[in-house]
Amino acid sequence: MDPHALPAAPLSRRAFVEAAGLAAAGLASSADRAVARPLSPSPPAGPADDVARDEGFWQRVAAQYRVSPVVTNLENGYWGVMAHPVLEAYKAHIDRVNVEGVYYIRTAYVRDLEAARARVASALGADVSEVAFTRGATEAMQVLIGGYNRLGPGDAVMYADLDYPGMQYAMNWLASRRGVRVARFAIPEPATKDSILDAYAAALAANPDVRMMLVTHCSHKTGLVFPVADIVALARVRGVDVLVDAAHSWGQIELSVGTLGADFVGFTLQKWIAGPVGLGAVYIRKSRLAAIDPMMGDEDHPAESVLSRVHSGTVNFAAALTAPAALDFHERLGPANKAARLRYLRDRWVAAVRGIPGVDILTPDERGLAAGITSFRLNGGTTSEHNQRIVETLRDRYGLFTARRTGVSRGDCVRVTPAVYNSVADVDRLAAAIRELARA
DSSP states (O other): OOTTSOOOOOOOHHHHHHHHHHHHHHHHHHHHHHHHSOOSOOOOSSOHHHHTTOHHHHHHHHTTOOOOSSSEEOBOSSOOOOOHHHHHHHHHHHHHHHHHHHHHHTTHHHHHHHHHHHHHHHHHTOOGGGEEEESSHHHHHHHHHHHBOOOOTTOEEEEETTSOHHHHHHHHHHHHHHOOEEEEEOOOSSOOHHHHHHHHHHHHHHOTTEEEEEEESBOTTTOOBOOHHHHHHHHHHTTOEEEEEOTTTBTTBOOOHHHHOOSEEEEESSSSSOOOSSOEEEEEOGGGGGGBOOGGGOOSSOTTSGGGGOOOOSOOHHHHHTHHHHHHHHHHHOHHHHHHHHHHHHHHHHHHHTTSTTEEEOSOOSTTSOOSOEEEEETTOOSHHHHHHHHHHHHHHHOEEOEEEOOOTTOOEEEEBOOTTOOHHHHHHHHHHHHHHHHO
16 A cells, blocks of 8 residues: 555545445345345155155255264254354344444344344244344243243242253242242153153142243253143143243244144244254244233333343344254254154164163154154163263274263163264164163
């Protein structure tokens, strides 16, 4: 740069607006191009169970992901990595937010965010007035648990051992916050649909003062899928509201808010929808909005708006904008195909080891009670130390990455969570490793 050059003349307001408009159009088109790129191979025609076994198709799906070759990742329950087209869209949105900054956030972003929220609501079968973005399922459930205002001294709330720890903590907090009693019970093991419903019926009968109950759709601890609609109906007869934690079910199981039947549900888009980390949503049925208080007395939105129930401050703008791209990829694969593939991978390794002495599979094979996640115990080990050693052995000796889960009433276990980019060879190696370890 010439140090003697005269400084450029300042832009007029009109010139600035025109230049900003051109820049915005360029960045917006960049984001649009990222979303418009080929999403994934088109799934073959036919029943989902047949598509689940089409290895050629799933190899082409796997090619849409870039994953580390250092270890075979069978711990996809924490969060799901983004496929190429979703990642490209995310990068484009980050670029636009970073370049345009507050100018974009205070103008076109408002419209774009509303479009993204409407897309999420549509995918859930909800009205947009019933859905608000959160920073994850934990925040969504904290909004519901902390904001639920139909409790008073003499009332009780209830949860089970397989519910998520963060949600359990929030329920326990209600004892000091609302002056309520907290009731807890254990899900039977092994479980059947009838035994699950019987356990909830017995727990409700033993605790007639319960007014609100936490129910997890798919347990992050064992993978057990709960018959949520039946549990909600059971509770409703007794005048009990159910708050549903659907963090691990949306994207792994075909669902809508209608099939769940609940008035209050927390979701995440960073797990099985495989959007950016730090993105979730809360659903509150329109007719039940008054049961959840505005967040910390929020005054930015009218009390009759679901948006007043979430007040996170400044969030990751680009994450929310990427929600439509993540849903596009998910729906391109086909929710039914994706659910069937995850269940197929799960069934393949489970069938290979179930019945082997020393191997205890915690999730039943009963249709509707399992998805992709399943946990196991080996040689009767229930301590944290025992199961952590198994996790480390699978990682260091066999190159398979899993996770230890704690908090199950009968003891710790090892969780296996394949993703759509995993192959049958991956789960076959897991089965071989478990067989070998069971003989040790």
